[in-house]
Amino acid sequence: MKQALEIVQGYQGPTLRIMEVCGTHTHEIFRKGIRKVLPETIELISGPGCPVCVTPVDFIDEAILLATEHGCTICTFGDLVRVPGTRQSLASMRAQGADVRIVYSPMDALAYAKENPEKQVVFLSVGFETTIPACCLTVWQAKQEKVDNYSLLTANKTMPQAYRAMKDACELFLYPGHVHAITGTKICEQMKEEGISGVVAGFTTKELITALAVAVTRFQQGKPFFENCYPRIVKPEGNPAAVHLIHQVMEPCDALWRGIGEMKDSGMRLRSEYAAWDARLKYNLPKVEGKPNPVCRCGQVLQGQCKPTDCPVFGRGCTPEHPIGACMVSDEGACSAFYLYGGAL
Numbered sequence: 454m455k456q457a458l459e460i461v462q463g464y465q466g467p468t469l470r471i472m473e474v475c476g477t478h479t480h481e482i483f484r485k486g487i488r489k490v491l492p493e494t495i496e497l498i499s500g501p502g503c504p505v506c507v508t509p510v511d512f513i514d515e516a517i518l519l520a521t522e523h524g525c526t527i528c529t530f531g532d533l534v535r536v537p538g539t540r541q542s543l544a545s546m547r548a549q550g551a552d553v554r555i556v557y558s559p560m561d562a563l564a565y566a567k568e569n570p571e572k573q574v575v576f577l578s579v580g581f582e583t584t585i586p587a588c589c590l591t592v593w594q595a596k597q598e599k600v601d602n603y604s605l606l607t608a609n610k611t612m613p614q615a616y617r618a619m620k621d622a623c624e625l626f627l628y629p630g631h632v633h634a635i636t637g638t639k640i641c642e643q644m645k646e647e648g649i650s651g652v653v654a655g656f657t658t659k660e661l662i663t664a665l666a667v668a669v670t671r672f673q674q675g676k677p678f679f680e681n682c683y684p685r686i687v688k689p690e691g692n693p694a695a696v697h698l699i700h701q702v703m704e705p706c707d708a709l710w711r712g713i714g715e716m717k718d719s720g721m722r723l724r725s726e727y728a729a730w731d732a733r734l735k736y737n738l739p740k741v742e743g744k745p746n747p748v749c750r751c752g753q754v755l756q757g758q759c760k761p762t763d764c765p766v767f768g769r770g771c772t773p774e775h776p777i778g779a780c781m782v783s784d785e786g787a788c789s790a791f792y793l794y795g796g797a798l
């Protein structure tokens with residue numbers, strides 16, 4: 454690792470902007486102090502890879518509607534509960550009596566539905582390629598077992614369109630290792646052909662420093678490149694069984710990303726064969742247009758256009774205890790990483 458670190462610290466070229474797309478990378482880089490050892494010529498930019506952060510306000514409002522108007526039990530990962538909707542969060546609705554439960558996996562939500570057939574259970578299905586297979590598995594199983602009191606409210610997203618949307622914000626990407634463990638690396642090779650460079654990185658200090666050293670070395674060669682620096686987990690073919698399950702249950706759709714807007718084919722929704730488990734259809738939800746707090750700059754943070762510390766309420770009005778935007782709520786959010794591990798960096 455010493456040699457890799459020397460390569461990174463020896464970089465003297467023009468400013469090299471590297472976008473760590475994945476929120477887990479953002480937090481690990483902060484937690485391990487990697488930003489502190491980088492030269493001024495390397496700038497790390499946090500990207501849109503936190504699933505909670507990119508989920509729009511509309512989705513929170515829809516979930517609240519399901520809980521309040523339709524009396525559904527909402528099952529969700531913990532972070533989402535505290536994300537502000539237009540007027541309320543799921544946490545504040547729960548305090549007012551709504552049935553909102555935190556689960557650790559979608560299978561927990563399905564199990565809860567089976568144990569409580571008198572309740573209508575909705576799982577909030579957010580996340581990228583890493584979590585989509587588990588969400589699909591619950592719906593596939595619910596159909597097999599004829600569980601009709603379970604459904605998904607989907608806001609799942611996929612990465613390729615986000616990479617392309619972010620390509621001008623950086624010189625290269627630190628691709629998320631767990632996403633490409635599912636999808637494989639074909640998309641990264643395609644991006645190289647389109648002139649977009651990047652390396653897949655793991656999550657340990659050694660893996661991150663090695664990936665940065667490879668990125669710096671290849672960048673200086675002056676041609677678009679792709680390297681898989683996480684080969685112990687990421688295989689070129691990915692996880693074919695997981696990909697097959699995804700395509701069996703879901704299909705691509707246009708999706709709204711917080712701050713970025715709608716991107717064609719950047720989301721996943723349930724196929725028509727699974728319409729009975731699609732909460733939007735099951736409860737005939739109206740089109741909801743949420744309004745984020747106007748002071749929040751999450752949209753720009755997620756696009757690498759500003760740092761969390763550029764937000765006027767960072768660390769003052771907005772803290773992890775009292776978040777104004779999603780990026781301060783999530784364990785993978787850039788604002789919470791800056792707040793927890795050093796806002797001045």
Ligand code: SF4
Binds near residue numbers: 751
């Ligand atoms: S500090 Fe808070 S209000 Fe500002 S961009 Fe981050 S989450 Fe939004």
